[in-house]
Structure formats: C-alpha cells, structure tokens
Amino acid sequence: MPKKYETPLLDELEKGPFPSFVTEIKKAAARSDMAADELGQLEKSYRDKRGYWKHGGIVGVRGYGSGVIGRYSSLPDEFPNVANFHTVRINSISGFFYTSKFLNEMCDIWDKYGSGLTNLHGSTGDLVLLGTNTENLEPIFAEFSSRGWDLGGSGSALRTPSCCVGPARCEWANIDTLDITYSITQEWQDEMHRPAFPYKFKFKTAGCAVDCIASIARADCSIIGTWKGNIAVDQAEVANYAKKGMNIQEEIVNMCPSKCMSYDGKELKINDADCIRCMHCIAKMTKALKPTGEKGATILIGSKAPFVIGATLSWVIVPFIKMEPPYDEFKDLIRKMWEFWDEYGKNRERIGELIIRKGMREFLEFIGVEPQPQQIKEPRRDPFFFWTEADLQK
Amino acid sequence: MEKEEVKKKIYELVEKSTGKKKLKSSDIQKTISAEAGISRDEVKDALRDLIDEGKLIYTYFGGSFVEIPPK
Incomplete structure (x- = not known):
C-alpha cells in the first residue's frame, strides 16, 4: 500500500x-x-x-x-x-x-x-x-x-515534429500536414536521436493560416499551408449568413487585416491582389468562401519561448513553396539553414536568435533565398535587410 | 583514413577534454575533420559506432554533449 x-x-x-x-x-x-x-x-x-x-x-x-x-x-x-x-x-x-x-x-x-x-x-x-x-x-x-514505436527528441536535437490534423479531418488544409510530418521524421532520424545541433530545433506543420497547432509561436520552423489563387465567393451563401444575423461589415470586412474586402449589403467583393491569406474570412464563412488555385506552404523561421532574448514569433522566409513528396526542395532548404546554424551558432542559441544576431542579409545570402517584401515582419518594421555597396551600384 | 583510426582519434579527443571542456558532437566533427582532413560525415559515422558500442555516451547539461561513460 x-x-x-x-x-x-x-x-x-x-x-x-x-x-x-x-x-x-x-x-x-x-x-x-x-x-x-x-x-x-x-x-x-x-x-x-x-x-x-x-x-x-x-x-x-x-x-x-x-x-x-x-x-x-x-x-x-x-x-x-x-x-x-x-x-x-x-x-x-x-x-x-x-x-x-x-x-x-x-x-x-x-x-x-x-x-x-x-x-x-x-x-x-x-x-x-x-x-x-x-x-x-x-x-x-x-x-x-x-511494437513499432520510437523515442522522441530531446536535448540539442531535432525535436519530434508535429502537425495539425490536416486533411484527415479538415477540408481547409492546403497541404498534407500528416505526410510532411512523417516524411520529416523519417528523413532526419539521426538529427532527432543523435544530438548535434547548437540547441533544440522544432518543426510544426499547419494546414492553413488558422494555425490550430500554433506553429508560428512554437516552432523554429513553421510550415503553414497557403494558396496562390483567388478566394471563390458564393454570393447566395453570403446572403444566407447575413440573413442568419451575421454582421458581415463588422465581423468580416472590418476584421480583414489587409482591408481587401468590401460589402454593400448585397455583394461581398475581395481584391485578391491585396489578400494576405490569413484565413479569417474563410474560417468565419466556411460555406461562402473557398481558396482556389495552386496550393503550397509558407516557410517561417524563428519562434521560441523566452530565453537568451524574449519570446519571438516565426517570420516569413519563403512566401510560397510547393509541398509535394518527397519534399526535396524544402529539405534542401532546411539543410542549408542548419549548415548556417552549425557554422555560426553558439551553444544554446536558437536559429532565430542567430539570425537576429548575424542579420537577415547574411542568413538569406547563405541559404540562397532572395530578399522579398513578404519577409518584412510588420508594417513600418525594420526588415533587417541592408544593401551592400555592390547592390547600390546595380 | 581507416574508420578504426578515426574512432581512436575521436576517443582520444574526448578523453583529453574530460574534466576540462564538455564537447558537443559538432565540436568533435569539426575538430577531427580538420585535423585528419576527412569529411564530417566520416567523423559522424565513426562517432555513431563509438556511441553504439557504448564507448562514448551522450549526456545533457543544459545542452547535449559526448562523454566517456562513468566507470
């Protein structure tokens, strides 16, 4: 007893x-x-x-x-x-x-x-x-x-990758989060079980920007499903939402972060060129709105809990990448990022902290990604990208 | 270089550092590959053998290190 x-x-x-x-x-x-x-x-x-x-x-x-x-x-x-x-x-x-x-x-x-x-x-x-x-x-x-199970990650290693339920139960998943997670896990068994990183590294994969797994706050590398086409609007369903009491102006149009929508009481219009694909309107009006066109993912880097510096959210590195098996383009990109981290990272320094310390320009040059407007984290925020003399002379 | 020789070099490096500086796996890979003029993958492979044989172990003290197991 x-x-x-x-x-x-x-x-x-x-x-x-x-x-x-x-x-x-x-x-x-x-x-x-x-x-x-x-x-x-x-x-x-x-x-x-x-x-x-x-x-x-x-x-x-x-x-x-x-x-x-x-x-x-x-x-x-x-x-x-x-x-x-x-x-x-x-x-x-x-x-x-x-x-x-x-x-x-x-x-x-x-x-x-x-x-x-x-x-x-x-x-x-x-x-x-x-x-x-x-x-x-x-x-x-x-x-x-x-029984076919294995230990997860801990220490200065790749941590057990995780994801939202994705296409298994959610029609809004733009990528196969389950397969991506499985593929990452199989590909990097050594990185998970034989620690060789400066510190921990986490992958989290979300099917869309609703980000049910909170990858943007919890993963060094957040993989978030997105799309390239327009949002298809079913105006009859929009009218149904209005009839059932939804205040479309207040709840949808005014809440749009890029202000790309308008509603005149009859028709909901979207200026797709200004849409940042945040999923707010789609998640609120699931019967009326639907993403169309090419599907893929946005790759973000750098979120972590407070440690050397305070808590950070991931920021965009690659605005759009196709995510289809065997995910070679994505995996090669990650290997380049790890190479940068291995070369310059200090003991217990997360990759996001290293990018802040070394600068975005050096990171992007190393991994071979062109600077793009989507990498700017917030409006009126320093994008950490500084031109070289050679750039200015071009 | 023969794998056994690489393993010996790794073991000696870890042994020499014991009590002075804890070595990470990447420290070992960088040092041995530079010293012996071989690729990091070869060092990684030899290190894997040493770990699998139990001659070296991973430890965690705020970060992951490679050490000689306690007697």
Whole structure:
C-alpha cells in the first residue's frame, strides 16, 4: 500500500471547474509508490516555495542521445521512490491518431515500468511518460520499439515534429500536414536521436493560416499551408449568413487585416491582389468562401519561448513553396539553414536568435533565398535587410 | 583514413577534454575533420559506432554533449 501524504496546499488546486492534475496524481498514488512520493515531494515544494528536482545527465538508451530526460530528487532519503524520476518521450504519431489498442498497451507498459503518470501531449508534441528509474529505461524502449514505436527528441536535437490534423479531418488544409510530418521524421532520424545541433530545433506543420497547432509561436520552423489563387465567393451563401444575423461589415470586412474586402449589403467583393491569406474570412464563412488555385506552404523561421532574448514569433522566409513528396526542395532548404546554424551558432542559441544576431542579409545570402517584401515582419518594421555597396551600384 | 583510426582519434579527443571542456558532437566533427582532413560525415559515422558500442555516451547539461561513460 503506497504511503499517504497530507496535501493541504495541493488540495486547493482541485477546487474550481477545471480538471486538476492533482486529482489525477492522487488516483495514480493510490496504487503506485512512485506517484505517491511524487505527490509528497510536490506538496513539500509548494510548502517550501522551491523545487526539489534536478535534471540532466542521462539522456537515452544505448545508441540514443534523445528521448529520455533524466530527473532526480534532491531529497532521495525522504522520497526514495522518486530518487530517479526520469521522463520518457515517445514519438507521437502525425495528428495524434492512436488506436485504443495502442493506448491500452502503452498504459500497461507504463503501469509495469513507471509511475503510471502520462502527459498527452507535452508542449513539444510527444507522448510523455512521467517517472521511471534508470534500470527500466532499456526494457521500456524494448517494449515500445517491438511494437513499432520510437523515442522522441530531446536535448540539442531535432525535436519530434508535429502537425495539425490536416486533411484527415479538415477540408481547409492546403497541404498534407500528416505526410510532411512523417516524411520529416523519417528523413532526419539521426538529427532527432543523435544530438548535434547548437540547441533544440522544432518543426510544426499547419494546414492553413488558422494555425490550430500554433506553429508560428512554437516552432523554429513553421510550415503553414497557403494558396496562390483567388478566394471563390458564393454570393447566395453570403446572403444566407447575413440573413442568419451575421454582421458581415463588422465581423468580416472590418476584421480583414489587409482591408481587401468590401460589402454593400448585397455583394461581398475581395481584391485578391491585396489578400494576405490569413484565413479569417474563410474560417468565419466556411460555406461562402473557398481558396482556389495552386496550393503550397509558407516557410517561417524563428519562434521560441523566452530565453537568451524574449519570446519571438516565426517570420516569413519563403512566401510560397510547393509541398509535394518527397519534399526535396524544402529539405534542401532546411539543410542549408542548419549548415548556417552549425557554422555560426553558439551553444544554446536558437536559429532565430542567430539570425537576429548575424542579420537577415547574411542568413538569406547563405541559404540562397532572395530578399522579398513578404519577409518584412510588420508594417513600418525594420526588415533587417541592408544593401551592400555592390547592390547600390546595380 | 581507416574508420578504426578515426574512432581512436575521436576517443582520444574526448578523453583529453574530460574534466576540462564538455564537447558537443559538432565540436568533435569539426575538430577531427580538420585535423585528419576527412569529411564530417566520416567523423559522424565513426562517432555513431563509438556511441553504439557504448564507448562514448551522450549526456545533457543544459545542452547535449559526448562523454566517456562513468566507470
């Protein structure tokens, strides 16, 4: 029977309308010594207002440099069952489509070898298994790999690529996000499991600019589906929206960031040349508006959480690229970017931070991409591109 | 250069740095390829063997490094 700890401070986090992680840990603690000690140590952290975890050191199983985050209690005598409490990252599947058979097996494996606590999914996108000891790492890996699963990325490596559900469930996907993610994962196994980058690198793929996976804020490389043609307008459906009470002027026209739309009460007009394909109008009037023409993706670089510099959003590097298997053009472009990062990046410097430090001109020259107006991040913002003497003489 | 020789060079480099400077995989690739006049891919391949054999391991201390496993 696991030890029971009094947890008055954590109990406070069970109040209110939202699901509570404390409730879930308590459920696991009823049958797992590890989860029980985890709860005890967490209560102590809240009481003492300090953390008692140390992390680092161990990183994986034999041959791997990623997929395991070593975690150790700094109070092993007081909480012996969490003296080791390593996290295991399992490479999630594109779009997070699991079978119930796999989920049952995964839970059985984790009950056998770990604390029983999971996190679906971590912010990187992995299927995260929380809390096991060092001896169990190889058996856990053997169990998962025998079923066709693999560890995810961690450390100074390519992190597990992730994407929105894409064409599997969404008619607005301009690219096959699931296939792109699968292809990236297969192509760069070494980059994911054998860390050789200055720091982490994340890919996230969104089917359209609605960006359900928030790739623009969460990935060093955001791949966002877009299109080249006009927006087809079904005026009868526009009238239906108006009839049902939608204020088209307020909700659609006035909200258009590039002000490319007008509405006279009868007809919705779009000046497609000024459209920046943000998807706002289409997402609001799904029955009336539809993208047409060639489909592809915009490639953006550089978002990250605060660290050396504050949080940044990705910015456009390539406004439009065809994304069709085997994605060679895209992959060659990424390899050039990594070469630039490898050449000039400092330890723990993200690629976006390096571009800011070295300058956009040097980056674009290195990767062989011409400067374009779409690379300017915001109106009236310095695009970081400065002309050389040679450019001025042309 | 024979792969075994490259492996030996990598191991010696990591051994020499132990306790002084933690080396990243890219540091090893750059140093050995420059010293031995071989491609980075060849160094990467030899490093992979050393890791797979357990003679070297990856560690994480705020970044990922290559080190000799503790005895």
